[in-house]
Amino acid sequence: MTEEKQRLEALIAQSRRIVFFGGAGVSTESGIPDFRSQDGLYNQQWAWPPEEILSHDFFFSHTAEFFRFYREKMLVKAAPGAAHLRLAALEAEGKLTAVITQNIDGLHTDAGSRRVYELHGSVRRNHCLSCGAAYGLELLENTAGIPRCPACGGLVKPNVVLYGEGLDSEVLAGSIAALRAADLLIVGGTSLAVYPAAGLLRYYDGGPLVVINRTPTPADRLADLVIRTPIGQTLAPV
Numbered sequence: 001m002t003e004e005k006q007r008l009e010a011l012i013a014q015s016r017r018i019v020f021f022g023g024a025g026v027s028t029e030s031g032i033p034d035f036r037s038q039d040g041l042y043n044q045q046w047a048w049p050p051e052e053i054l055s056h057d058f059f060f061s062h063t064a065e066f067f068r069f070y071r072e073k074m075l076v077k078a079a080p081g082a083a084h085l086r087l088a089a090l091e092a093e094g095k096l097t098a099v100i101t102q103n104i105d106g107l108h109t110d111a112g113s114r115r116v117y118e119l120h121g122s123v124r125r126n127h128c129l130s131c132g133a134a135y136g137l138e139l140l141e142n143t144a145g146i147p148r149c150p151a152c153g154g155l156v157k158p159n160v161v162l163y164g165e166g167l168d169s170e171v172l173a174g175s176i177a178a179l180r181a182a183d184l185l186i187v188g189g190t191s192l193a194v195y196p197a198a199g200l201l202r203y204y205d206g207g208p209l210v211v212i213n214r215t216p217t218p219a220d221r222l223a224d225l226v227i228r229t230p231i232g233q234t235l236a237p238v
């Protein structure tokens with residue numbers, strides 16, 4: 001075990017109200033691509049940058065193109081990785097109070113985590129813009145093109161926070177309460193580039209801060225421990 005891993009495990013052992021704040025890096029190890037990575041394939045297939053396609057205005061002005069991208073890039077089958085599983089285990093042991101994630105893939109829930117604040121929503125939930133009916137992932141899996149409400153024919157929208165939309169106030173309030181009560185904050189798999197989500201960290205002032213990310217983040221200078229090894233390997237049980 002590396003010295004960094006020993007220090008991380010010592011911090012986990014002494015803590016009772018751990019909060020994990022994570023991003024895309026937690027899920028890329030499960031095979032979910034980071035949509036921001038612009039590979040050659042991407043550039044050949046899409047005429048807009050992902051941030052534009054995944055925006056509120058684009059959803060309504062280019063709905064078919066939105067769902068072509070969404071179905072191909074966002075609805076990727078994957079299984080939880082070592083990091084998801086360890087976090088669920090820590091919650092079951094009574095040591096971790098919440099996972100706050102910028103991911104929309106639902107993998108923390110699949111791993112068994114119960115208190116998960118999904119800042120950007122989830123691909124698992126959809127709703128009809130006309131009648132409000134709620135639908136699961138199946139509606140998108142079992143249809144093609146633009147999804148329509150089986151009850152009223154209205155346009156169905158994923159419960160995913162698009163660029164240009166605000167975060168859910170209840171999710172925000174829960175995240176803030178968890179951060180305020182935390183005695184250890186582990187930030188992992190995120191470069192903390194996306195606001196307002198990244199700005200939430202200012203609500204934590206309880207104790208040690210650990211950052212696990214391959215590249216530098218704005219939180220590194222405040223951290224007690226910075227780890228650059230892959231997050232699954234870093235969080236895997238000893």
Ligand SMILES: [Zn+2]
Pocket residue numbers: 128129130131132133149150151152153154
């Ligand atoms: Zn409807």
